[in-house]
Amino acid sequence: xxxxxxxxxxxxxxxxxxxxxxxxxxxLARDEFPSLLDALRRAGYRIVGPTVRDGAIVYGxxxxxxxxxxxxxxxxxxxxYRLERRPDRALFGYNVGPHSWKKYLFPPRExxxxxxxxxxxxxxxxxxxxxxxxxxxxxxxxCEIAALNIQxxxxxxxxxxxxxxxxxxxxxxxxxxxxxxxxxTCFCVSMGTGxxxxxxxDLSLTELLDEGRxxxxxEIGTADGARVLDGVPLRPAEPSDVRAGEARxxxxxxxxxxxxxxxxxxxxxxxxxxxxxxxxxxxxxxxxTNCTLACPTCFCHSTEEVPxxxxxxxERWRRWxxxxxxxxxxxxxxxxRSTTPARYRQWLTHKLATWFDQFGSSGCVGCGRCIxxxxxxxxxxxxxxxxxxxxxxxxxGAGGTA
Amino acid sequence: MSTAPEIAGPVAPVPSHGGPLEPAPFTVRARAQETxxxxxxxxxxAPGSEVxxxxxxxxxxLSVPGRGEVAISISGDPGRAGxxxxxxxxxxxxxxxxxxxxxxxxxxxxxxxxxxxxVDRAWGKDVVIVAGGVGLAPVRPLLLELLxxxxxxxxxxxxxxxxxxxxxxxxxxxxxxRGRTDARFQVTVDAAGRxxxxxxxxxxxxxxxxxxxxASAVAFLCGPEIMMRLTAETLEGRGLPREGIWVSxxxxxxxxxxxxxxCQFGPYLLCRDGPVLPYRDVARLLRIRGL
Numbered sequence: 001x002x003x004x005x006x007x008x009x010x011x012x013x014x015x016x017x018x019x020x021x022x023x024x025x026x027x028l029a030r031d032e033f034p035s036l037l038d039a040l041r042r043a044g045y046r047i048v049g050p051t052v053r054d055g056a057i058v059y060g061x062x063x064x065x066x067x068x069x070x071x072x073x074x075x076x077x078x079x080x081y082r083l084e085r086r087p088d089r090a091l092f093g094y095n096v097g098p099h100s101w102k103k104y105l106f107p108p109r110e111x112x113x114x115x116x117x118x119x120x121x122x123x124x125x126x127x128x129x130x131x132x133x134x135x136x137x138x139x140x141x142x143c144e145i146a147a148l149n150i151q152x153x154x155x156x157x158x159x160x161x162x163x164x165x166x167x168x169x170x171x172x173x174x175x176x177x178x179x180x181x182x183x184x185t186c187f188c189v190s191m192g193t194g195x196x197x198x199x200x201x202d203l204s205l206t207e208l209l210d211e212g213r214x215x216x217x218x219e220i221g222t223a224d225g226a227r228v229l230d231g232v233p234l235r236p237a238e239p240s241d242v243r244a245g246e247a248r249x250x251x252x253x254x255x256x257x258x259x260x261x262x263x264x265x266x267x268x269x270x271x272x273x274x275x276x277x278x279x280x281x282x283x284x285x286x287x288x289t290n291c292t293l294a295c296p297t298c299f300c301h302s303t304e305e306v307p308x309x310x311x312x313x314x315e316r317w318r319r320w321x322x323x324x325x326x327x328x329x330x331x332x333x334x335x336x337r338s339t340t341p342a343r344y345r346q347w348l349t350h351k352l353a354t355w356f357d358q359f360g361s362s363g364c365v366g367c368g369r370c371i372x373x374x375x376x377x378x379x380x381x382x383x384x385x386x387x388x389x390x391x392x393x394x395x396x397g398a399g400g401t402a
Numbered sequence: 403m404s405t406a407p408e409i410a411g412p413v414a415p416v417p418s419h420g421g422p423l424e425p426a427p428f429t430v431r432a433r434a435q436e437t438x439x440x441x442x443x444x445x446x447x448a449p450g451s452e453v454x455x456x457x458x459x460x461x462x463x464l465s466v467p468g469r470g471e472v473a474i475s476i477s478g479d480p481g482r483a484g485x486x487x488x489x490x491x492x493x494x495x496x497x498x499x500x501x502x503x504x505x506x507x508x509x510x511x512x513x514x515x516x517x518x519x520x521v522d523r524a525w526g527k528d529v530v531i532v533a534g535g536v537g538l539a540p541v542r543p544l545l546l547e548l549l550x551x552x553x554x555x556x557x558x559x560x561x562x563x564x565x566x567x568x569x570x571x572x573x574x575x576x577x578x579x580r581g582r583t584d585a586r587f588q589v590t591v592d593a594a595g596r597x598x599x600x601x602x603x604x605x606x607x608x609x610x611x612x613x614x615x616x617a618s619a620v621a622f623l624c625g626p627e628i629m630m631r632l633t634a635e636t637l638e639g640r641g642l643p644r645e646g647i648w649v650s651x652x653x654x655x656x657x658x659x660x661x662x663x664x665c666q667f668g669p670y671l672l673c674r675d676g677p678v679l680p681y682r683d684v685a686r687l688l689r690i691r692g693l
Contacts (some may be wrong), residue, residue: 083546112423115467121429122448131593158674160659163421270668273690300663303423303656306466312509314467316423321663328664331654333626342692350666357539357669358660 022220025232025242027168028205030214033091034065035232040136042230045173048104049138050094055083057097059104062138069094076183076257076368079377089214092207092361094141095183096367100296102151103135103143105168108320110301112164115314123314132164135173136228140201141179142194143186146365147296148174151201153359154299167395173224177203179210180248184257185368192360197253201225206245217245261382262352268388269353273345277386281311282341284376289322290372291378292347297363300328322349348380416450420509422587422659425463425471425510431485431502432443436571438535440491441501442477445509446484451524453484458543459518460652462486463658465510466503470496473655475540476514486511489539489571513522516677519544520648528556532605532633534563534625538569538571540650540677541624549585556619556681558585559612563605563625565592588612606636610679616641623681631688635679647681649688655691668693 020026028036047062052069060208062068073086074094086093115123124213140148155165179195188194197204202225217237220226236382292298302321307314321328323346337343355363364380373377419657422548424661432444445464447453455461456476467470472494478487492501494576503509521544528550533541541591548558560579570589580587588608601608605625623630630649638644653665660674668687687693 112421115425115510117467117508120506122427123508123510127423142670153659159661160422160657160661273687273693299661301656302662302664303471305465305470311468323663323666328655330511331652336653337692339692346666346693349668354669358671360665360680 007031008143020220020226020229020234022223022226024220025216026220026229027235027241028218029377030089030091030216030390031217032233036229037062039065039228039230039232040138040173040175043173043380045228045313046134047138048135048287049175050092050097052083052186054082057083057094059097059099059101059137065091068092073181074183076185076212076372077377078185078335078371078379079374081372090180090207090209092177093181093209094207095181095186095371096141096144098366098369098373100294100369101140102296103133103139103146105151105165105172105362106155106299106301106320110164112318114316115355117312123272127163130167132168132171134173135168136173136175138175138177139331140174140176140197142176142197142295142368142369143188143191143365144195145174145176145200146188146193146369150355150359150363150365151299152359153361153375154297157218157359158392173228174201174221175202175225176204177219178206178245179252180207182252182255182257182367183372185371185379186256186263186366187251187258187260187368188366189256190258190260190381191362191364191366196246197248197381205227206248208241208244208248208384215241217241227306258366258371258379258381259392260384262362265384266353266356268384268391269349272387272391273303273349275387277383277390278341278345280386281378282344283340284378285324285340285344286376287324287326287340287343288375289324290373290375292322292324293320295351295363295374296367296369297351298322301315323350327372348383351380406593411626420593422661423512423657427510428486428511430505430509432576433503436489436573437569439501440489440571442487442489442572443487443500443503443518444478444486445486445511447640452487454514455483455484456480457518458547458577459540460514460516461655461658461673461677462488462511462515462542463655464488464490464656466499467508469499470494471510471656472496472500473515475650475677477567477685478541481550485647487512487571489536489542491536494647498647499563501690503520506577513658515673517675517679519650519678520673522622523646523648524548525616527553527646528558528619529558530612530619530621530637531558531560532563532609532612532621532625532629533561533567534605534629535688536571536611537629537650538562539635541622542572545623557614558592558693559614560587561590561605561608562584562587563590563608563629567584567591567594567598567600582676586612591663603661606632609633609640611635614642616643619646621647622650623647627651627688630681631685634685644682644685645680648678649681649684650677651679651684652677 201221428445431446665672
């Protein structure tokens, strides 16, 4: 491990050793891209990444380069998503789609454990056979790394550690891709989460694609990332290659489709819990839960008991739930958040404000999924603007929690 | 050469058990019918297992396996090790199954969870306790703890409200408490027949009779939100600063450990940050509908 750190930057990747140095940058030719997939598989990873399915780019198993959305891009706006052909053959020339990596770390349905009655006064607890192979996430964007960090804090960062999430987190390899463009609903610049991938990755790829050139700038983020590159034909990157990669990311930063003023947003929202904007947006919102399902950080879930007919076995399952469901806040006296405005307020104030109180960060990464996938095109950046405009005393200091 | 598909990367110590949601087996040792729809259960652990200690105001997650899990406050004496006592009102599937559990029934339980009553804030002060309905259950461990240390604080005023005389919990104990000369227990009901000689009305109507020094008192409230809010306002009206008032709040809880998101109340996850919170921090939030 220490030998790796001391390796001279610019040394060619070793074959049979530990691989190139953390922090070093290399070039991988497009034609050699399959060798990266082979290397990931040889290292024991199941590769998941972008694929085209049902008219959208979603995450699924990657068996070969042919599974990647070569030559596809997407056009996104509030309530609209369309795939379109690109003029080139980019492998990662799209923006984030309806899926996020959370489905691998925090599966939509998960069997937690089974209670099996052993005698009148006892049961045994058994955990399902470990179904989780090490996974390489191919094509993780900067905002998505931020989302992984946020869910990590929820599931393994507190006093109660979720064992399934912890197991899958320990086995994930993050192969990031730098954004070379931004979508119509992107606002990662406002949230400070992108578009540049700066940390939290094992490998980072920048697709360099112009004037007949098609290569990937590969940055090594961790020793694990270095190790899997064993056998991948890389050549050292020149400073001009690094500059070309940075220029692509700068293009993306300039092309943000949305912006959100986050100045004092915690106190702004908590100081305006009775803003007329909640009723206004609540009249448009269908409470369909799309935003919470598409959101890469939404973690709310319900547990269910599934007994067998003999009542000897009782399986505990977890499934994604949503604060937009009426039953989510159900108490014996009825649902606390019985109206759609109350539920939208819960979602937005949690995402942008009370997440700080609960987990020490924002719950929003500016990926824009909730805007694109809202069937009525509700745009949280516009709603925040409206709340700010309607606030009796705009800006910080408008309230707080006391 | 690339090696076997063993797990790459730093493998964190990952628990192989069911994690924080895994319950332990208990059985119902004793059951007392408190009211028409409410019972108290004494839960004993499987032989050889310990019962974790708890603080007044904390809760456990309980289920009759297969019938659903539910958060229930601990209503037992914190000074009595080796058992958990819970008072359960039969309202939904899970609580109906629990309330119907006869001695010997297998119960899956885990806990204790949450922040309880700040008992040590009572020392040297007058204490006002106001409970409504089944809200007396999470207050009972607090009362027992206070009474065990009776010399450490000043006056003790308890006001307990229920819908009818038939809905009063812990009737024999309540009679004993009401007979004490070192504390005053006022009991009031919303409605009663002619055989009721006690007070009828809201708990707030009993507050003017409560004797305490507002400059040196604490208040612990548990009951419906509207009751706690009006009680706190009345106490503030008598000069008790809101810094001296604590409330026990309720939202649906499913995991009990801050993972599932159900029990959010503004900035708080009630299972983790509550259920007992300083009134100072929630007074404004309690006035907003549908939070």
